[in-house]
Amino acid sequence: MQVLVNDTPVTVPAQMHISGLIAQLELSDNGIAVAVNHEVINRQRWDDYPLQANDTITFFSVVAGG
């Protein structure tokens, strides 16, 4: 199935979870956050949050400085 990751179409297997997508994209999971369809998905849900076809996925950095 196809999803949109930071505005770029990406093909992923069906039954894909966020953790799987992070592994497929070879992203470091340190200091990143993710939103699916403009809703933040907490890190503790990444292993079992199922992606759907045509989901809009946005990876962004955790920012804590000030």
Add this chain to the structure above:
Amino acid sequence: MLNNSEYMRYSRQLLVDGMDDDKQAALGKATVVIVGLGGLGCASALYLAGAGVGCLRLVDDDQVTLSNLPRQPLYTEQDVGLNKVDVACASLSQRNSTIRTEPCVTRFSKANGKALISGSSVVLDCSDNMSTRHHINAACYTAGVPLIVAAASGVDGQLVMLHPAHEHGCYQCLYAPHQGPANNCLEQGVLGPVVGMLGIMQALSALLWLLKMGEPQWGKLRVFNALSSSWQGFNIPPLPDCSVCGGN
């Protein structure tokens, strides 16, 4: 009621649509707690003092260093080595002697959080590390005090408005305690105008809330990138088993 001097001082903001004398007087009775007097805290404190927020309680245990000066406009070269909150209170009082400032030379913690936010109308999280941010979030949710969080690192900024009485996730629903680096600015640097802009956005959000103007964006994360000059917005759903907000 406002006196003549107050009418003169606040004349420009009194002219704004939706503003009136009563709102300005209410601002004078508000207490805003600012945790962290770095780039975010300096910017937000300057504008809240200027606008006439009656009491600013400033919390930080750091001293001024030379590397602070490019983006922390309450301090000068003469202040290096002095406590930030002492310098900041003096500097703000020079700009607006009609407001009260409360210097708290301490690090916000689980132990002192309740006392530090006691009696406040709103809390601004201007801190620089994930651990303190989680302590502030927990204290605000326990006390039922609205919280405006900002953060900046590199060319990125983030703004979050959280209200314990509203049905959305809290800071712990947004980020797990160990999800980010301990101190982004030390590791990744920061451009002064980026952190200044986010601090001013915090001040603006606090002002609009205190003045009951506009619709606050409770439960939204707003993400800024300076290179593309763009904002993105995301909802923060409550985590069902959150130990802070209880999934609201």
